[in-house]
Amino acid sequence: MNDIRPLIPLLITAGILIGGNGLQGTFISLRALQEGFSTSMIGIIGTGYNIGFAIGCIYVTRIIRSIGHIRTFSALAAIASAASISMLLFIHPTSWFTMRLIQGLCFAGLFAVVESWLNARVTNNTRARTLSIYRFVDLGAVTLAQYMIPAVGISGFELFAIISMALTLSLVPISFADRSSPSPPQAVRFDLRVLWKVSPLATVGCIVVGLTNSSFRSLGPIYADGIGMSITSIATFMSVGIFAGVVLQYPLGHYSDKLDRRFIILISAFGTFAAGLFLAFVAGTNEWLNFVGIFVFGAFGMPLYSLCSAHANDHAAPGQHALVSAGTLFFWSIGAVIGPLFASFMLDLFGPQALFIYTTVVLFAFMAYTLLRMGTRSGVPTGSRRQRFRNLLRTSTFFNKLATPPTEKED
Template sequence: MHRHFGTIGALLMGSAALMFAGGINGLILPLRGAEEGFSSLSLGLLGTGWALGYVSGCLSVPRLVGRVGHIRAFSVMAGLAAVSILLSLLFIHAWAWIVLRALAGYCFAGAAMIVESWINERTPGEARGGVFGVYTMVNLAATTAGQMLLMTGDTGGYAFFVLAAIFYALALLPTAVTQQIAPQPMVAASLDLPALWRNSPLAVVAVVLVGVSNGAFGTLGAVYGARIGLDVSTIAIFMSIAVVAGAALQVPVGFLSDRMDRRFVLLGLGAVAAAVDVTFVFIAPTAPMLVLALASVFGAAVYAMYPVIVAHANDHAPENYFLRTSGGLLLLFGIGSIAGPLMGGLLMNLTGPAGLFMNSLAAHALLIVYGAWRIRRRDAPGPRDKAAFHTAPVGTQTTPQTNLLNPAIEEAPETAARAGSDAGAGPENRPDPQPGDG
């Protein structure tokens, strides 16, 4: 595997710079906005704007790359992201920040897709699993480092805005000077949300609800910390520890879900998250160590749900539907991430800081109730029918192109369909997913 890093090392460096800047950008805005007196609702709309931009980028950037190529498109994305954070410093107003955050989300999704598709083409199938793991860990470490950087200075100044812009600009250098041949245009899988619903109603409902919860926490967690009196250093740890715990729990959760009904695993994670929600809502702890401990449990539960949902949906997906399934779930997760910060911000406006976890509690309670009903409606697949479990990047560190790095998916549906048709076993000769499979 190590020999492949010679061809993608520059891309990993660019991705690390992008994620580092994103870590700063995602935390400085809610913290500075809270200091400026922005309402919780307007701060929640920052997350809604980001998710709208992110989903739009995932859907439209492949066409841009097809017109101008990977290198030019990536330069545009990184440059506009740098402009967005600098304009946020010049125009300190809630509505301006919402628009600029949407622009940043669009650029971030586009830049990540370009890097991921490039890595995918430069890495053979047998090495993609290892390369994907390194790529994920690089992104996680860079994002965490960017968040933790805020512990070193004053969020009321301009330094962190400028640093984020600098690293966005640095992100484009590795691809701009690389001597590697640019990859082929991106593969865009056609999404079929009705078929996804017929395949697994639970996966559809659960991924939207998880998007609601995770999107709200990712945007407003820092605001919650500020509202209950945590200092900036503790807030940075509060946000980072949740993501790190979620990444760490994915392996044991995957091991467990491969050996029992994944729906029980998902409901168990939902129950743990709901218990933490109840604690934050009704006990309202303010002691920093207790808050951090609860955040780690919360993050471990909520950020481990997404890969369980994807694996459950793939358990029932017909052959060659894996990429469509993952892409459809990601789009639905984005829709939940659009609604979550808006609802969380509104509840925080009405009820105070605890409103953030009231929003999460409602989402997790609905997930548990609906999941329990679905378990009564359908038996679990047998061990031999289960798809392979794969960890997934946490937070907003994944795009449809990330799925192409998954070693279980060697071909896009269009390519696989052609190959299957030649053998008389293409998707047109297979039944569509049947209703009620999960």
């Protein structure tokens, strides 16, 4: 425990950030619906966040190297807090799109600061425990944050204020962290052509995860509202889908290390596809059936990013793993920009069930492409070249280093 104690301020900061971010995603969609924004406009606003996040992935390392961790964190937390309050002062789609874009850029930087700082402080003895605690913080913060919405309500100013307060208060624990600021992180290279050459399947897979899972995160509340769920049920619906992601992470990851990883990717995609069909055509307005469906959707869908990243690392040459980590996150961001936007237009045209019809179409195409790649290229045999499965967060490129087992050396 003594080894972990210096990391506690950083982990508390991470919990505040992840919880605030998870709360914003659901709340902004519901509040925009209450303000009379169309579903397609809500999708555009969600896209703004993902555009900012993609930009942040590219430039945040340069900022940290220029002014250091704590100054970067302080500046971005202040900007994100101001953007949250601005959404209350200027209730207009254009303003909200702009503020969400700014928030996306800031959160990409905030997570990068925390995770690069954790990487600098973690040791081989504390890596596994730190990673476990960090995943627990992630899951607990996002799940609990959803229930702030029915507890407080979406009509007033309170949730905007709570989000702004959380972002401001996240400065407190990190200010009590180890006084010696870590060395600036190495610059992250972005050569997206390299990732495509390393693994076309992983590249397409990360885009697909962005297209589907991000659409659920942005428009899941709109779907749930559209089929008549209460605010409390909407919070439960979103929590179940997010919490379910941990259930099959390790079983799927375990078997992907032993079998052709593409076969496990295919199983994961098929499970998500089947759950999408169930939600679109069977669950209807029955709340319990929707909870069951979204649980299966999250259980199979959430591990897909980690599986694709592991597959890309299987084919990466020495010295390419950091680039692969940056590339998979960036390609996910591309899908996350396009997905909520296109899905929102589908919801406007065809109703709430169109969200999961859209995801099933995307996943069906991905399954077909996976089968094509399996027939085109032989799998990587288990052995020295195979990388162990890592349960990854889509927060920053530095999480991949935090998840690297002590027996492996990250390039």
